Every structure is written in C-alpha cells, then in structure tokens.
Amino acid sequence: MDTYMDIDDPKLAELMKSASASTASEAPSPTPSAISGTAPRFEFDFPAISDFAFSTDFKEPSHGDWKFDFGELSLNGIVNKEAKRRRIDSLNVPILAIDTEYVLHENGLNNIILCYSYAIGFDDNYTTGIIETQSKGRDGRISLAKLLITAIEDALENETLDAWPEAIILGAHFLRADLFTLSDAFTDIKANVQGVRKSVASLGDAYGVDIDEIKDRIIRREQFTKYDKSSKKRTVDVLFYDSMLLAPAGKSLADVGALVGLPKIEIEPPYRIEEMDVFQREQPEKFKAYAINDAEISYRHLLKMIYFVVEELGLNGLPYTVGGMATRKFLNTIGDDYRKAFGIRQLSKVVWPKDGGKPKTVKGDIPEPARAILEQFAIDCYHGGRNECFMTGPTEVGQWNDYDAPSCYTVILNACRPLDYEAFYMCSDPAAFTVDVCGLARVRFGFPPDTRFPCLPVTTEEYGLYYPLExxxxxxxxxxxxAMSMGCDIQILQGFIVPWVEGAESVFTEFMQFVRHKRNQHVKGSFEERLSKELGNSLYGKLAQGLSGKTAFDVAQGISSRIQPSPITNPYFAAHVTGFARALMSEMLNGIDSDKQVVSVTTDGFLTNADLDKGEIKLDGPVCQQFRRLYHLIDPDGGEILELKHRAKQLIAMKTRGQITAEEEYGFEPVIAKAGVQVPKHVENQHRHMLDLYLDRYPDQTVPYTTLTSSRQQFMFNRDMVNQTKDVRLNLEPDFKRQLVNPKMVLVDGKQHIAFDSKPHPCREDGEFCRRRLDLWRKNNCLKTMEDWESLEEDILLAKLTDQLPIRPQTGEPVDQFFRRMFLRVYAQELYNVPRTYTYKRMAEWLTAKGYPTNPGQFGYASTAPLAEGMIPVTASTIRLLHLLLGEFPEFDYEPLFVADQRCEIAGWLERLRSS
Structure with missing residues (x-):
C-alpha cells in the first residue's frame, strides 16, 4: 500500500537539503506529483578512479506487516518530507544509454568484454562513443565512474552538454546484462539497484518496513570526493533505467528500434553474434557501428519515453516501468477519491528509536476494517484466465477462425465502481449473483451431462484450472x-455480495477513455499507439499484484521476498474482472452452434470453425451485452465485441497454449502458440520448425532450452550473465484438462496423425487421475497413432479399476490379455453359455494362432480359479478379442464380465468393428 513517512530530525533534514535530485518512488501518493528514481550519488576525479561503496539496510516485511512507501528516497536513507526538495525534471536531465558487446569465455562461466558503447545527450542532438577494452580478462573491465566520466567529457567536447550534469539517467535495454559487466558491479552497484522483472532499476519501488525498526533506516553513507580533468569537484546523481521495462511486453531491441525509427544493424554472414570477437577483429569499423547502434536505440527509446510521459500523459518525470507509468497516470486521474475508491485509510503511528532521539511519525495506508474481513475469500475467488484445449491433433481442412474480445480486461475494468464494504452481506440464493454484481462464493455444482463447456473453475494444485461437470x-x-443460464444445479456453501456504492461512477472509465483516445490519436502500430495500449493492459495487472504469493529475488539483500501489493492492488476488483472475463468466454463458447467445433480458448479469445458473420456464434447473452456496453463506453465506434485476428485452413492443437498452423489461409498471419518450446534463433521459419517437431516427435525426445543466468545466481555468486543451455524433455502431448473422445486418423502435411474431440471430465479428481497416468505413460510413448491411443486408454482404465477389482491384472499385463485369462476360467468352468467344445490343447492352439499365446496347462488352474463380474473395461483391444470369441461362441453371454457403466458402449463398438 502507499504510505508516507515524516521524520522530525533537524540534522537529517539539513543533510537532505544538500542531497540534490533525490527522487520519488514509483509507488505514488494518493495525489501524485513528480516521478523519478532513487539516485545514488557519485563524486569522482579523473583519471585516478577510486572505488565507491554505499550501505543500505532495507528489510522486507513478512506477509501482513505494514507496508510503506518512503515518498522521496535517497541512497542514504529517508528524506524529510517537510524539507524543501529540488526534484529532477526528466526533460532537464541528460540521458546516457549504454550497451556492451561480449563473447562467452571458453570456460562457459564468464564473458570476455569487447567494448562499452554509449549515446549521451538531452534530445536529438547526442554524442556517441565506444570504449574498447585493452584486456580480455577482468582487469580490462572499466568502472561505472570511468564510463560516466568518459561519456560526459566526450559530450562536453562535442558541445552536446554545456556543463557537467548534476544528475543523469543511465539506461540500457535489459540493463542487468550491461550494467554488471562493469568492474565495480558487484562491490558497489548491486547495493543501489532493485530487481524488477528479471532485470534491475534504481531503488525506487515501495518497500515494506517494520515500523519499530525505523531507526535502522537512518543515513549510512560513505562519500567519495573526485575531480574531473580540470581538477574541479563533481557530483552526479545516477538513476538506473532499463528501457526494456518501458517497452511493450516481449519486445526486443530490434522491435524497439523499428518503433523509434532506428533499425537495428544486423550482422551479415559469415559473422555471428556468438563470435563478435571475430567480427571486431576482421571488420572493426562495422563492429563499432553495430555496437554504437544498439546504444543509440536505447537512447532514442528513453528520450521518446520522456516526451511521451510529459506530453502525452501530463506527468513530470519518468517511472521505471510501464506498469508504474499506468499507475501514476491513473492516480493522477482519480485524484482525491483514491482512498474512498479502494477502501483504504491512512494510519499514523509514533515510533521512538530504541537508542534515543526524537520520536518519528509514520503514516501508512491500510485496508478499511470492513474490506479486510473478506480479502482472503476474494483472493480465493481470484483465478487466471480460461485456458483450455478442446481438440487434440490436426483438424480437418476447412476454415478455422481465431477470434478475440477487444481490449478484454481493460474494458471489464469499467464495471468496477467503489464498493460499499461496510454493507457486504451473506447470500445463499444463486439468482442474486447476477452479471453486474460483485459477488464471491464457494459453491457445489452439477452441470447437465451433455454440457459442452462447463463454466465454473475448479483449482488443482498441479495442473491449473479445470472445468468439470461437477x-x-x-x-x-x-x-x-x-452457469445458471446453462441449467447448472448450484448450491452456495458460502456466498457474499459486496454492493457497489449507490450512484457511484466507474473507478477506471476516465483513465480507460483517456488510453483509448490516445490509441485512436496515433497510427496503429506506432510507438505511441503501442505504448498507450500497454498502459491499459498494465493497469489491470497492478490490481492483482501481490495476491498470488509469488516471490522475487531481492538484489540488494540477496534473498527472495514476497512480491508486495501495488498502490492499487484490490482483490475484490481483481476477482471480479478475471471472473467476468472467464464468464464472457464461457458464454461465447456456449453460444457457438452445436454442429461447430472449438479448438481452444486462451484468456480472451478462441479458435473455431464457427463463422461470426454467418451468425454461428451467439453474442446476445447477459455477459456479452454488459461487455458490449462497457466497450462502447470507452470506444463508441468500437464495433462488435469479437474481432477476427487470424484464419487458417488447417490447425494442429497440441495442448493448452499450443496451437500451430498446418495449412495457411491466404492473406492471414499463421497461428502459432508454441506450448513452451524454445525455437532456436537460427531457425527462420518457426511454423515449419514446430510442425516438423510435432509430427516427427518420438518418446523421451529432448530439445535444447536456453536461459540466462538468473538474478539469484548472478548476485549471490557474483557471476557474469551468460546463456545456459540444457536439454529438456519435449512435451507436446495433450494435457488432459478434458477427456479425449472420438479418435480418428487425419492427414496433415502428407502424414497421418491421430486427432480427438473432447468432453468435460465428470469431476476434478478424474481429470487429475488421467493427467498423472498420462505423465507416466508419455515417458516411453507419444500419442500419434491409434495403437498409441489404445495403449494410453487401457493404461488409464486399468489404473482406475485396479483398486476396485477383486481379481487384478498382473504387473504389465495388457488389458486384452487379462480378458483372455478370465475367459480361460469361463471356458474351463463352462460359464456364461460358453460350452467346452474343444480340448484344452486345441483351444490353446486356436487362441495362440489368433494372437493370444496360451499354454494348455493354464486351463488346469482356470478350472478352479475364482471369477468375478464387472472386471473387463471396454477398450478397442478387449472388443477385438470379444469379437473373435463371439465368432466361435455366438451364445457367449459376455455382458456381466464387463464394467457395468461401460456395457452400453459394447454394441456400438462391435458394430463398428463388423463394418470395418
């Protein structure tokens, strides 16, 4: 939560007055003001450069502790809120963007640094340069101080800067990769940055603190006085920014270059990025241009970001992430209604330092008591999106459409009004839980047996959300x-309704209208349009920050700490928004004509052969109508609530989040979701690679998977960040979130491969059981043929029956051989209308000749062995044996031997077998 801290300490206040360019946390106040970051201060001379060191003692709280934002933080401690402060205006602070080129050392653990490149300036007029290392060992690396001095002096000589800056923004795309190649990275720098989404930035986010330990936050600082070439004392505050955290999600440096109008230089063959030392040695000028180009892209990106937040968003500083930017703008928009809208209040406490001194007043935001009562229940009702695969294997050739609900989460946010937490009440009537109600419930449910797409999520510990029939x-x-509209029988075990404040307007609509307006102002795909879209998406994520219990590695402390809530974290809003999104997808899925198929659903869209233009998808349910109203609230000309994104003639459905195009449709980009498979960088056609990988896969196959050295490994052991490649088991088998049915062979890319439809599991336990059996089976098998399916199906059925059968299959015994063994007892004892017409020897020979090896001596034991009914599962192999036996013993009364609830399927199986 957002908090502020006041410190009544004249000495500290006086010291803070001298700490120029201190900066505000990314976690804003209810009425936000300027934004910047915590700025470590460096004072240095030239050319003699000494090490610098700082100490911080920040401690993360355990879950449930008070959470505080220090407002303005300096490296040395807490800035007196009452002290007069000079804030950094990002437009008046120069940017220093850096990039490092390196190659992997032969030991595979370290990098050989080839050069440091930089771009420095205020605006479009900037200076670039490169510092090539003199040694390939660690002694060739330079310090941050030398990098700063070199770049600043270069800019002064080129008149890009007209004076030494008092503060500077230092950034790079994926800052962790470049910053920690410096010689003093692990002695000084890592104490002054914070881990953010696998990278680092300045210490500027909200910290949790035990208010009784505030005295430990008093300034601890060692200051080093250095001088420039003219022997003049210089002080520079450095703010660390990772431009990757300010780019649309998943965008590489090359993508950012295209957005900012500076294409990334590509290395031409025969040179490779893995052998940059060769490129440097043989093409030194091209190497320099390549290295500097990377720094220039980051520079232009940061510059564009500064102008964007000031001119487009009306902010007066640059946050560290797009999420922080969205939060700041949103809180600027909502203004003084912040606490009322989110159900929080400010609390003050006087703290007396244990070692004496004046008391300190601590102020913090905490949930209102009424809101706090149901928070854990709201968190339990908060789940992710609806993600399921309804088909497995290749589809038939036809027209397959990929539809998305536009701006799904950002639209649904408009449904959230201030909640009247004091008025919440228990409710056991399912009819009271309507579309526009903030209701939370634990329910027991049962859908009709023929329901295609049940809509109530059931959490599993290992496998995510299931959607069973009951x-x-x-x-x-x-x-x-x-669920009620689908005829579901619902019993509410515990239910609560938290009413919206009567007459209150949406908390988020004004912000979302602003974002949509900005998107429409700019060309689709432009830097500003993409960034505006990212703002809307990021704000939703901040609602749920800290709810899942995930942890992140704390660079400064060297421990994993629970991710703390954002200033706008609210489990009620988060649960309602995600629940609405799942309900929207469920209503749309059940609005698809029954003769049409659905391949998969992923969060806010689905793949289907239903055609919206032909009216094959109904969008007139209450959730769709509410979503349409909310959508047109922020975009009156937005059109329909489903948009066609892709189209293909044939698809392959592998598993949840694993779909690829087998045959493309002209004019449409192919569908590709790789199910976690990492396609090698040198592969030009990812779709062809995934298609071949799927069709040609084999048991126990491994594929290379490359990751970067984790923050934990890097900062715990002071390691370079290197690529770490290991072989991982390929898993493109279905994940059994639904039961596979209707197996058939389908031609795809010139090969036959098995394909399935699916139906819901009857219950969560059934789904988990099938998944566990699949995980065991796939260690030595792949599901590609009918024979593979028979093997898997029999494995699952036998495993289900093992604990129930009075007579159990022998270890490793196939189900048809188990049936053969039971039939020997039927024959020997002349049961179920089977006469003993042949000698044991002749019967054994006949069975052996038909593919069921039998020894005549087995009949001796069979003549007295026990026999129980309801033991044989209905599978392809048992029906084949039954068909064979009926040809010889047509009066065989077989039904009592088979599992009771599967007997109704036998006639159909036999008929298909006779006609094939």
Whole structure:
C-alpha cells in the first residue's frame, strides 16, 4: 500500500537539503506529483578512479506487516518530507544509454568484454562513443565512474552538454546484462539497484518496513570526493533505467528500434553474434557501428519515453516501468477519491528509536476494517484466465477462425465502481449473483451431462484450472450467472455480495477513455499507439499484484521476498474482472452452434470453425451485452465485441497454449502458440520448425532450452550473465484438462496423425487421475497413432479399476490379455453359455494362432480359479478379442464380465468393428 513517512530530525533534514535530485518512488501518493528514481550519488576525479561503496539496510516485511512507501528516497536513507526538495525534471536531465558487446569465455562461466558503447545527450542532438577494452580478462573491465566520466567529457567536447550534469539517467535495454559487466558491479552497484522483472532499476519501488525498526533506516553513507580533468569537484546523481521495462511486453531491441525509427544493424554472414570477437577483429569499423547502434536505440527509446510521459500523459518525470507509468497516470486521474475508491485509510503511528532521539511519525495506508474481513475469500475467488484445449491433433481442412474480445480486461475494468464494504452481506440464493454484481462464493455444482463447456473453475494444485461437470468452486457472480443460464444445479456453501456504492461512477472509465483516445490519436502500430495500449493492459495487472504469493529475488539483500501489493492492488476488483472475463468466454463458447467445433480458448479469445458473420456464434447473452456496453463506453465506434485476428485452413492443437498452423489461409498471419518450446534463433521459419517437431516427435525426445543466468545466481555468486543451455524433455502431448473422445486418423502435411474431440471430465479428481497416468505413460510413448491411443486408454482404465477389482491384472499385463485369462476360467468352468467344445490343447492352439499365446496347462488352474463380474473395461483391444470369441461362441453371454457403466458402449463398438 502507499504510505508516507515524516521524520522530525533537524540534522537529517539539513543533510537532505544538500542531497540534490533525490527522487520519488514509483509507488505514488494518493495525489501524485513528480516521478523519478532513487539516485545514488557519485563524486569522482579523473583519471585516478577510486572505488565507491554505499550501505543500505532495507528489510522486507513478512506477509501482513505494514507496508510503506518512503515518498522521496535517497541512497542514504529517508528524506524529510517537510524539507524543501529540488526534484529532477526528466526533460532537464541528460540521458546516457549504454550497451556492451561480449563473447562467452571458453570456460562457459564468464564473458570476455569487447567494448562499452554509449549515446549521451538531452534530445536529438547526442554524442556517441565506444570504449574498447585493452584486456580480455577482468582487469580490462572499466568502472561505472570511468564510463560516466568518459561519456560526459566526450559530450562536453562535442558541445552536446554545456556543463557537467548534476544528475543523469543511465539506461540500457535489459540493463542487468550491461550494467554488471562493469568492474565495480558487484562491490558497489548491486547495493543501489532493485530487481524488477528479471532485470534491475534504481531503488525506487515501495518497500515494506517494520515500523519499530525505523531507526535502522537512518543515513549510512560513505562519500567519495573526485575531480574531473580540470581538477574541479563533481557530483552526479545516477538513476538506473532499463528501457526494456518501458517497452511493450516481449519486445526486443530490434522491435524497439523499428518503433523509434532506428533499425537495428544486423550482422551479415559469415559473422555471428556468438563470435563478435571475430567480427571486431576482421571488420572493426562495422563492429563499432553495430555496437554504437544498439546504444543509440536505447537512447532514442528513453528520450521518446520522456516526451511521451510529459506530453502525452501530463506527468513530470519518468517511472521505471510501464506498469508504474499506468499507475501514476491513473492516480493522477482519480485524484482525491483514491482512498474512498479502494477502501483504504491512512494510519499514523509514533515510533521512538530504541537508542534515543526524537520520536518519528509514520503514516501508512491500510485496508478499511470492513474490506479486510473478506480479502482472503476474494483472493480465493481470484483465478487466471480460461485456458483450455478442446481438440487434440490436426483438424480437418476447412476454415478455422481465431477470434478475440477487444481490449478484454481493460474494458471489464469499467464495471468496477467503489464498493460499499461496510454493507457486504451473506447470500445463499444463486439468482442474486447476477452479471453486474460483485459477488464471491464457494459453491457445489452439477452441470447437465451433455454440457459442452462447463463454466465454473475448479483449482488443482498441479495442473491449473479445470472445468468439470461437477465439484466445488470458488467463483464470482458473473460465472454463477452464466452457469445458471446453462441449467447448472448450484448450491452456495458460502456466498457474499459486496454492493457497489449507490450512484457511484466507474473507478477506471476516465483513465480507460483517456488510453483509448490516445490509441485512436496515433497510427496503429506506432510507438505511441503501442505504448498507450500497454498502459491499459498494465493497469489491470497492478490490481492483482501481490495476491498470488509469488516471490522475487531481492538484489540488494540477496534473498527472495514476497512480491508486495501495488498502490492499487484490490482483490475484490481483481476477482471480479478475471471472473467476468472467464464468464464472457464461457458464454461465447456456449453460444457457438452445436454442429461447430472449438479448438481452444486462451484468456480472451478462441479458435473455431464457427463463422461470426454467418451468425454461428451467439453474442446476445447477459455477459456479452454488459461487455458490449462497457466497450462502447470507452470506444463508441468500437464495433462488435469479437474481432477476427487470424484464419487458417488447417490447425494442429497440441495442448493448452499450443496451437500451430498446418495449412495457411491466404492473406492471414499463421497461428502459432508454441506450448513452451524454445525455437532456436537460427531457425527462420518457426511454423515449419514446430510442425516438423510435432509430427516427427518420438518418446523421451529432448530439445535444447536456453536461459540466462538468473538474478539469484548472478548476485549471490557474483557471476557474469551468460546463456545456459540444457536439454529438456519435449512435451507436446495433450494435457488432459478434458477427456479425449472420438479418435480418428487425419492427414496433415502428407502424414497421418491421430486427432480427438473432447468432453468435460465428470469431476476434478478424474481429470487429475488421467493427467498423472498420462505423465507416466508419455515417458516411453507419444500419442500419434491409434495403437498409441489404445495403449494410453487401457493404461488409464486399468489404473482406475485396479483398486476396485477383486481379481487384478498382473504387473504389465495388457488389458486384452487379462480378458483372455478370465475367459480361460469361463471356458474351463463352462460359464456364461460358453460350452467346452474343444480340448484344452486345441483351444490353446486356436487362441495362440489368433494372437493370444496360451499354454494348455493354464486351463488346469482356470478350472478352479475364482471369477468375478464387472472386471473387463471396454477398450478397442478387449472388443477385438470379444469379437473373435463371439465368432466361435455366438451364445457367449459376455455382458456381466464387463464394467457395468461401460456395457452400453459394447454394441456400438462391435458394430463398428463388423463394418470395418
């Protein structure tokens, strides 16, 4: 939560007055002001450069502790809120963007640094340069101080800067990769940056603190006085920014270059990025241009970001992430209604230092008591998106459409109004849980047996969300409303409704209208349009920050700490928004004509052969109508609530989040979701690679998977960041979130491969059981043929029956051989209308000749062995044996031997076998 701290300490206040360019946390106040970051201060001379060191003692709280934002933080401690402070205006602070070129040392653990490149300036007029290392060992690396001095002096000589700056923004795309190649990275720098999304930035986010330990936060600083070439004392505050955290999600440096109008230089063959030392040696000028180009892209990106936040968003500083930017703008928009809208209040406490001194007043935001009562229940009802695969293997050739609900989460945010937490009440009537109600419930449910797409999520410990026909669910009001419309029988075990404040307007609409307006102002795909879209998406993520219990590595402390809530974290809003999104997808799925197929659903869209233009998808349910109203609230000309994104003639469905195009449709980009597979960088056609990988896969196959040295490994052991490649088991088998049915062979890319439809599991336990059996089976098998399916199906069926059968299959015994063994007892004892017409020897020979090896001596034991009914599962192999036996013993009364609830399937199986 957002908090502020006041310190009544004249000495500290006086010291803070001299700490120029201190900066504000990314976590804003209810009425935000300037934004910048915590700035470590460096004072140095030239050319003699000494090490610098700082100490911080920040401690993360355990879950449930008070959470505080220090407002303005300096490296040395807490800035007196009452002290007069000079803030950094990002437009008046020069940018220093850096990039490092290196190659992997032959030991595979370290990098050989080839050069440091930089771009420095205020605006479009900037200076670039390169510092090539004189030694390939660690002694060739330079310090941050030398890098700063070299770049600043270069800019002064080129008149890019007209004076030594008092503060500077230092940035790079994926800053962790470049910053920690410096010689003093692990002695000084790592104490002054914070881990953010696998990278680092200045210490500027909200910190949690035990208010009784505030005295430990008093300034601890060692200051080093250095001088420039003219022997003049210089002080520079450095703010670390990772431009990757300010780019649209997943965008590489090359993508950013295209957005900012400076294409990334590509290395031409025969040179490779893995052998940059060769490129440097043989093409030195091209190498320099390549290295400097990377720094220039980061420079232009940061510059554009500064102008964007000031001119487009009206902010007066640059946050460290797009999420922080969205939060700041949103809180600027909502203004003084912040606490009322989110159900929080400010609390003050006087703290007396244990070692004496004046008391300190601590102020912090905490949830209102009424909001706090149900927070854990709201968190239990908060789940991710609806992600399922409904088909497995290749589809038939036809027209397959990929539809998305536009701006799904950002649209649904408009449904959130201030909640009247004091008025929450228990409710056991499912009919009261309607689409536009903030309702939370634990329910017991049962859908009709023929339901195609049940809509109530059931959490599993290992496998994510399941959507079975019956079970217990923590869910939200929109999901209950959709379930009721589908004829679901619902018993509310515990239910709560938190009413919206009567007459209150949406908390988020003004911000979302602003974002949509900005998007429409700019050309689709432009830097500003993409960034505006990212703002809307990022704000939703901040609602749920800290709810899942995930941890992150704390660079400064060297421990993993629980991710703390953002200033706008609210489990009620988060649960309602995600529940609404799942309900929307569920209503749309159940609005698809019954003769049409659905390949998969992923969060806010689905793949289907239903055609929206032909009216094959109904969008008139109550959730769709509410979503349409909310969508047109922020974009009156937005059109329909489903948009066609891709189209293909044939698809392959591998598993959840694993779909690829087998045959493309002219004019459409192919569908590709790689199910976690990492395609090698040298592969030009990812779709062809994934298609071949799927069709040609084999048991126990491994593929290379490359990761970077983790923050934990890097900072715990002072290691370079290097690529670490290991072989991982390929897993493109279905994940059994639904039961596979209707197996058939389908031609795809000139090969036959098995394909399935699916139906819901009857319950969560059934789904988990099937998944565990699959995980064991796939260690030595792949699901590619009918024979593979028979093997897997029999494995699952036998495993289900093992604990129930009075007579169990022998270890490793196939189910048809188990049936053969039981039939020997039927024959020997002349049961179920099977006469003993042949000698044991002749019967054994006949069975052996038909593919069921039998020894005549087995009949001796069979003549007295026990026999129980309901033991044989209905599978392809048992039906084949039954078909064979009926040809010889047509009066065989076989039904009592088979599993009771599967006997109804036998006639159909036999008919298909006779006609084939």
């Amino acid at each position: 079970g217990e669910s923590y869910c939200t009001a929109p999901e209950i409303a959709v």
